[in-house]
Each structure stands twice: as C-alpha cells, then as structure tokens.
Amino acid sequence: MDGGERGGKREASEDTTAKPTLRTIAELTGLAVTTVSRALGGAPQIALETRQKVRQVAEEIGYLPDRAAQRLRTGRTNVITLVLDPHEEILGFSTSLIRGLTEALRDTPYHLVVTPHFANVPSLDPVRHIMRNKMADGIVFSRTEPFDERVKLLLEHEFPFVCHGRTELGAPHPYVDFDNFSFAYEATKRLIAGGRKRLSIILPPRRFTFFQHIQYGFMSAVREAGVTFELVEGVDLDSPAADIQAYVFRRAGEPNPPDGYVCGGEVSALAVMAALSDRGLRPGDDVGIVAKQTSGLFDLIRPQVDTIYEDIADAGLQMGRLLLAAIGGREPSELQILQKPKLNFIAAT
Amino acid sequence: MDGGERGGKREASEDTTAKPTLRTIAELTGLAVTTVSRALGGAPQIALETRQKVRQVAEEIGYLPDRAAQRLRTGRTNVITLVLDPHEEILGFSTSLIRGLTEALRDTPYHLVVTPHFANVPSLDPVRHIMRNKMADGIVFSRTEPFDERVKLLLEHEFPFVCHGRTELGAPHPYVDFDNFSFAYEATKRLIAGGRKRLSIILPPRRFTFFQHIQYGFMSAVREAGVTFELVEGVDLDSPAADIQAYVFRRAGEPNPPDGYVCGGEVSALAVMAALSDRGLRPGDDVGIVAKQTSGLFDLIRPQVDTIYEDIADAGLQMGRLLLAAIGGREPSELQILQKPKLNFIAAT
DNA sequence: GTTTCAATTTATAACGTTATAAATGCGCAA
DNA sequence: TTGCGCATTTATAACGTTATAAATTGAAAC
Numbered sequence: 001m002d003g004g005e006r007g008g009k010r011e012a013s014e015d016t017t018a019k020p021t022l023r024t025i026a027e028l029t030g031l032a033v034t035t036v037s038r039a040l041g042g043a044p045q046i047a048l049e050t051r052q053k054v055r056q057v058a059e060e061i062g063y064l065p066d067r068a069a070q071r072l073r074t075g076r077t078n079v080i081t082l083v084l085d086p087h088e089e090i091l092g093f094s095t096s097l098i099r100g101l102t103e104a105l106r107d108t109p110y111h112l113v114v115t116p117h118f119a120n121v122p123s124l125d126p127v128r129h130i131m132r133n134k135m136a137d138g139i140v141f142s143r144t145e146p147f148d149e150r151v152k153l154l155l156e157h158e159f160p161f162v163c164h165g166r167t168e169l170g171a172p173h174p175y176v177d178f179d180n181f182s183f184a185y186e187a188t189k190r191l192i193a194g195g196r197k198r199l200s201i202i203l204p205p206r207r208f209t210f211f212q213h214i215q216y217g218f219m220s221a222v223r224e225a226g227v228t229f230e231l232v233e234g235v236d237l238d239s240p241a242a243d244i245q246a247y248v249f250r251r252a253g254e255p256n257p258p259d260g261y262v263c264g265g266e267v268s269a270l271a272v273m274a275a276l277s278d279r280g281l282r283p284g285d286d287v288g289i290v291a292k293q294t295s296g297l298f299d300l301i302r303p304q305v306d307t308i309y310e311d312i313a314d315a316g317l318q319m320g321r322l323l324l325a326a327i328g329g330r331e332p333s334e335l336q337i338l339q340k341p342k343l344n345f346i347a348a349t
Numbered sequence: 350m351d352g353g354e355r356g357g358k359r360e361a362s363e364d365t366t367a368k369p370t371l372r373t374i375a376e377l378t379g380l381a382v383t384t385v386s387r388a389l390g391g392a393p394q395i396a397l398e399t400r401q402k403v404r405q406v407a408e409e410i411g412y413l414p415d416r417a418a419q420r421l422r423t424g425r426t427n428v429i430t431l432v433l434d435p436h437e438e439i440l441g442f443s444t445s446l447i448r449g450l451t452e453a454l455r456d457t458p459y460h461l462v463v464t465p466h467f468a469n470v471p472s473l474d475p476v477r478h479i480m481r482n483k484m485a486d487g488i489v490f491s492r493t494e495p496f497d498e499r500v501k502l503l504l505e506h507e508f509p510f511v512c513h514g515r516t517e518l519g520a521p522h523p524y525v526d527f528d529n530f531s532f533a534y535e536a537t538k539r540l541i542a543g544g545r546k547r548l549s550i551i552l553p554p555r556r557f558t559f560f561q562h563i564q565y566g567f568m569s570a571v572r573e574a575g576v577t578f579e580l581v582e583g584v585d586l587d588s589p590a591a592d593i594q595a596y597v598f599r600r601a602g603e604p605n606p607p608d609g610y611v612c613g614g615e616v617s618a619l620a621v622m623a624a625l626s627d628r629g630l631r632p633g634d635d636v637g638i639v640a641k642q643t644s645g646l647f648d649l650i651r652p653q654v655d656t657i658y659e660d661i662a663d664a665g666l667q668m669g670r671l672l673l674a675a676i677g678g679r680e681p682s683e684l685q686i687l688q689k690p691k692l693n694f695i696a697a698t
Numbered sequence: 699g700t701t702t703c704a705a706t707t708t709a710t711a712a713c714g715t716t717a718t719a720a721a722t723g724c725g726c727a728a
Numbered sequence: 729t730t731g732c733g734c735a736t737t738t739a740t741a742a743c744g745t746t747a748t749a750a751a752t753t754g755a756a757a758c
Contacts, residue, residue: 019483021714032738037716047736064482068420069714072743077417084451095444098433102465113460116451133413134368241649270649277651300590300619301650302626370744381708386746396706418744421713 020063028057040065067109078109080323081136083126084116085143087238092295093312097164100316101140108324110137124149131159138162138323144175146209160326162319162335165209174326174335176318178310180210180264183341184217187262187290190306190345192221196260196288198228200251202244202268204237214264230258237264241271248275252287260288266297273305284346293344309342369412377406389414416458427458429672430485432475433465434492436587441644442661446513449665450489457673459486473498480508487511487672493524495558509675511668511684514558523671523684527659529559529613532690533566536611536639539655539694541570545609545637547577549600551593551617553586563613579607586613590620597624601636609637615646622654633695642693658691 018024022040026033031050039046039054057063071077082101084094102112113136117126127150130136137160141150144165154161155171162174184201191199201218204211215231222229235247244267251257252275263269269291273283283289284305291298293307322335367373371389375382380403388395388403406412420426431450433443450461462485466475476499479485486509490499493514503510504520511523533550540548550567553560564580571578584596593616600606601624612618618640622632632638633654640647642656671684 019481022716023714033714034716034739035737037714038737041716045736050736062481066421066714067484068417068426069743070716071417072415072421072713072745073715073717075743084447092441092444094447095441098443098447098463099465102433102463106467111462111464113462114447114451115460116448118455132368132411135416241645245649267646267649270646274649274651296590297616297619300594300616300623302623371746372744382744383709383746384707386744387707390746394706399706415744418713419746421715421743422745422747424713 020058020061021066022063024061025054025057025063028061029054075134077134077137078111079113079136080105080110080138080140080320081113081115081130083130083139083141084114085123085141086116086118087143096294096312097140097142097316097319100313100318101320103313104317104320104324110324124153127153131157138327140164140319140323144209145207146212148209160323162323162326164315164319166336167209172331172333172336174322174332176315176322176337176339177210178315178339179341180213181217181220183292183308183310184214184262184264185221186217186341186343187292187306187308188218188221189225190290190343191260191262191288192225192227194260194288196227198230198256198258199260199262200230200232200258201262202232202235202237202264202272204264206236218262237268241267244268244271245275245278248272249278252276252279252281258287261290263289263291265292266294269298269305269307270301273301298344304346306345309344311339311342315339369407369410370415371412373410374403374406374412377410378403424483426483426486427460428462428485429454429459429487429489429669430462430464430479432479432488432490433463434472434490435465435467436492445643445661446489446491446665446668449662449667450669452662453666453669453673459673473502476502480506487676489513489668489672493558494556495561497558509672511672511675513664513668516558521682521685523675523681525664525667525671525686525688526559527664527688528690529562530566530569532641532657532659533563533611533613534570535566535690535692536641536655536657537567537570538574539639539692540609540611540637541574541576543609543637545576547579547605547607548609548611549579549581549607550611551581551584551586551613551621553613555585567611586617590616593617593620594624594627597621598627601625601628601630607636610639612638612640614641615643618647618654618656619650622650647693653695655694658693660688660691664688 022033022036025036029036031054035046035050036054039051040058042051067078080101082098098112098114105112115126117123127139127141130139131154139154139159139161141161142164144151144163144167146168148163148167151163151167151169151173155173162176164176166175166177167173188199199222203215232247235244248271261272263272269289272289276283276287281287282303284303289305291305291307293309294312298305298307318337322337326332326335371382371385374385378385380399384395384399385403388400389407391400416427429450431447447461447463454461464475466472476488476490479488480503488503488508488510490510491513493500493512493516495517497512497516500512500516500518500522504522511525513525515524515526516522537548548571550563552564581596584593597620610621612621618638621638625632625636630636631652633652638654640654640656642658643661647654647656667686671686675681675684
C-alpha cells in the first residue's frame, strides 16, 4: 500500500474520475467551500482575483453545479414544464412548440419537462400538482379559454406561466397568441375576392378563446361583402378528420353547397379537400379553400390551395422568453405577444 | 403574545399551508423521521401496523417526497432524457414518440426531459453530458448507426438507454426497431404486383442502420422479380422536401423514368406525388407509389396511394418500458423489440 | 434475576449547495 | 499601544431524504 488509508475521509484527492463538486475546487484552491460558491456566483465581496482563479479552476476540471443540491437548497427547480393536451398531438404542433421552447431555454440552466395530462384527468390537476409540489419554476400550456381556470389559479398563487392564447380575465398575464381574427378575416376576404358566394368555416371548439376570434374575423369579412355564409355545426377542428371529411362530403351533395371553406388547421383542410375530391370537385378550383398552415406541408399538397402561415416554433420561442422574463419578475403586461399571420396565397392561374 | 416563541425551531406545527415532509408525518404519528421514511419505502422490518398508519397519514395530508432531496441523497434522478435530433421534427415523429414515452412513464416517478442537440453540436456531446453529470437515469435516442458511438459510450459506462434502431455491434443492447426490411420488401412487391417495371426508391442517409435494411428489402424483391430498378442518388429522406420534389420532377422528364416509387417517409412521398402531379402524371395510377406512413395523414391525401404503417407512438411506449426494465437491471438481450409493418394497401380500382 | 435474541424503532451522518452570521487580517487614526 | 473600520474570507446550519449503525423493547431461555 502506498500511503493512503483506506477508511476515513479522503483529503485533497486528485481522483479525476469522481464528479467535481465545490469541495473539489475548494481543495484545489485552498479556499473554503463557501468562498468558492460565492466566487462562482459572482459576489462582489469576493476579491476579483479570487473570483477569476476559482472560475478558471472550475472550468479546467469541468465543474457543473449539482442540480439536486441547488434545488434542495434554494427551492428553485430550473425546470420549465410544458403541459401537453392530448389533442395537441396533431401534425407537429407540440413538436414545433417544443423546438421553440428548447431554443429559448438553450444556454440557460433550465430543462424542459413534458407532462401530458391524460384524457380523463381534468385540466386543472397537472397545474395544481406542479404548483403545490414545486415541480417547476414555470408552466407553459395552450388551448386557453376566455375564463381559463388554470390562468386564474396560477395568477392567484403568483406562479409564473405563459399560455398560448389570450383570456378575457381582468388581470393581465403573459401570453403568446396568434392573430386569429386577422387570419379568418384575410382568409375570408381572399375567398370573396376569388368570386366565392357561399362561404363556410370549420371553427374550433366553442370553449376556446380563439373560437371567438376566428368567428369574428370570418363574420366581419362576410358582413362587409354581404355574401352568404354558413357555420359548420356538429363538427369542429378537434373532431376526428374522418368526421370532418364525412360532414363536408355530405354537405357537398346537398342543395346550395358552400363554394368556399376557411379551415383553421391543416388536418381539417386536408379532410375538406379529400371530401371534395371524393365528390369529384376540384379543391381550390370548384370550391375555394384557405387553410391555416403550421408546417411546410402544404407546399407539397396538390392541388395547391391558399394558406396562411402560423409559426408555432416561433410561438414556442417567444413563450420560452416570456416565461423566463416572468420568472425574473417582469410585469405581466409587458409579456404579451400577438403573432401576425403570414399570407401565402398562390398565384392566380 | 400567545405562547409561541417567535424564534427557534417550531414544534409539531399544524400549518396546513406548508408543504408536508417526512418530518410532518413524523410529528403527526409520533414516530421518527427515519421510521416514516422506511415505512413509506415498505421496509419489512417496520411493523405492518406502523406501515399502514404512516401510509394513511401520508395519504391524508397529501405527502409527496421531495424529488430534489431524494435525488441528492440517492443519486437517482427519476428522469428519463429524450435526446432529440433536429431532423426529427418532421410531421409528428417526435410528438408520437413523446406521447408513447410519457404513457410508459405514467404512474411511475419518472419525468421526461426533452433535450435537443443543436445542429452544430456533435451527436455525442449531449449523451456524454447527461452521463457525466448524472442528469438522468436513462437515455432515449433514435437515428441509430451500425457502429453508433453513442451506443458504444453508453455500453462502456453501463448507462441505461434504449435506442430506436439496431446496431451491428457485438454486445447486445436494448432497442426498438421497425422492420424496415419487410417494409421495403413488401412495398416493392406491391409495386411489382401492380405491373410496375422500373422501380425507384428514396433511401435514408447511408450512415443509418435502417438504410441497409431498406435497401436490402428493396433489392431482394427487385431481384426476385427480375425487374429493372434504380436508386435515387444525391437526395435522401433527410433532404429538404423541395430537393426531393425537384429531383423527381427532373427525373420524370428524362428517358426511361421510373414507374414506381418506394418512399420511406411521409414528407418524401408527398414530395414525389407533388413532382409527379406537376408533370401531369397521376400518382398511384401513372406511377405507382408505396409510402411509409407514421400518422393518419395519408388517409386524407388524394389520390390515395398504398401505404405501410409504422406506429411511432407504440415504439415510444415500448422504448419507455424497455428503458425502465433496463434501469431495473434486466438483461439487454431481453430488451429488444422489432415492430412489424402494417400493410395498408388501397383496394384496386 | 440475568442473559440472549429477535423484532422494531431510532439517532447520526451524509448527499452538495447556499444564506446567515461570524471571524480574520490589515491599514490607519487616536 | 489600542481600537476602529474595511475588505475579504470562513464556519455553521439548513434544505429533505436515506444508508448505516446503534438503541430500545419484550419475550423466551437459563
């Protein structure tokens, strides 16, 4: 044996395989653990020279603070939780959101935890759980309702969050929303400009805030132009694609079928197009279509139809940034973003 | 003042707002913190009566163990990390994977952390980082290569993981893979059965293991039937859709164009269909197409083409289960799953 | 009445970090 | 010399949990 006692506490071990801690740095520099901690934290009371030295050593040995210890001590989790709705698993919505969020969290100590809430559980549960057990420093969710219970609860407990979509609550809160009024208004005007006379629209479920925005945009354009319209009943953007398809197929066989559809999502647009095709109608030609696009998918769909682009990845990025600002204590009223639609109309033939 | 000293440690506080800890239960039951901990852990040395009592109290006050404290003490993170490749953001691949994973992690203490590795970072970095700093108890990743460096590294350190796709390494390791040989073989046979004489295929990038499986399946069917074939060069399944589209468009205008395409992904299939349409050719009619489908999307695409279904959500579910088993110490050779393709051929017209 | 043993419970320490309060050293004025 | 103030560093305790070893019971054996 070459000098080391096998028991007892090891002193100034040069063990390169062990995970470096503050203690490692303290031993290497001859400073106290506390000093090292404060030096890395950039406390001005620590001599500049000491701070530099500590940082250099930390860098050299690849020190990374232990998340669990920090979390236990400070109560900060360095976690952002995305509460995913089962319905959001349509065509990359959540993927884009996640991409944006992780981009915003890049080069921060924050990790993104994805927590789906399963169908049978009421929507409030995961939020309550995260708050009560301090599972995260901030929450992200979507599918916001005008008087959203989650927003109320989070505001009440002053827990940082951002939601995708606005509310009609009095208190301001952070949000990122897409200007669905403009989307529907511009989409409808486009159909009217194309000479369509009887317009139809597939709306989101009534309970969501953006139901109203889309309906209002549609109605505004329709009323301004004085064209006939109808609202799809019994089927909405959350309905199974097959149901939307069946509805449109049936409607296209009845008297006075619509000659233009506004579709608030890619899946619904494809369902409408499939139904029309199956009736022998050419989408975009016999029946006008304007679809909301959230991916590059529609560039590949034939026949090409008019689309309006909603950038979900950007929404995720913005939500991430707003949430970090909210955690940092910024005023909610400064943390509100409305995304503009990007019109993507095909050239007239 | 009514009896309570303002300083010092509080005793047996009945504070219902404070987060309950083991100490809370200990005070409520009159037991020691250690006993409570072991009782909740189900240690057989604790009297059954005590165990039941402790569990009941814990239930009543809604006790939940502090993750940070557990992690600090035990070194177990209760975290599974999904390392996402930037390329995987296509059409819900990762969303489905995440859905399956979260389903597998449901009712376990595990959380899912999503960590993308950004384009410029070499693929090995995030894995090394997670292992070295014990950021998770297990890792999930995809896009596996025959001699995958990540697999080597993880095996070497005996760190639990599951990957989507097989390797050609000697040591067995957990994986979930789709039977891409059968996919390509059946797809090609379908085209041949439809009378196609000159087949083409868009392959994955060469570095992935499933490149070989798909190519081998295609070649087997082609050779058996003795039909002419060509392999698309310069463009692969990871190429931008526009590039695939441009390639097929160009090729369709040259002599002896293919009359059948095997497409290993939804986006590539749509790109092929768009290119053919733009040449005035009817996909599925003038030119045969068999596409790999990973969502319900193709049910809505017109004209309808033959597809073969790969269930990504199920892959995620299986991967989650295998990973939990791997963490539990099960043998890697028992943790290997090969998913069967589900043929989804449209009825002949 | 002591001893022995098993069953059950408990005290102690530690994981790595940071907030708090205390200590150290040094220059300088009294 | 003593004492004060300043800059800098340090010891101590605590976050909530669990592994380890020790202590406490009661009953059975001698």
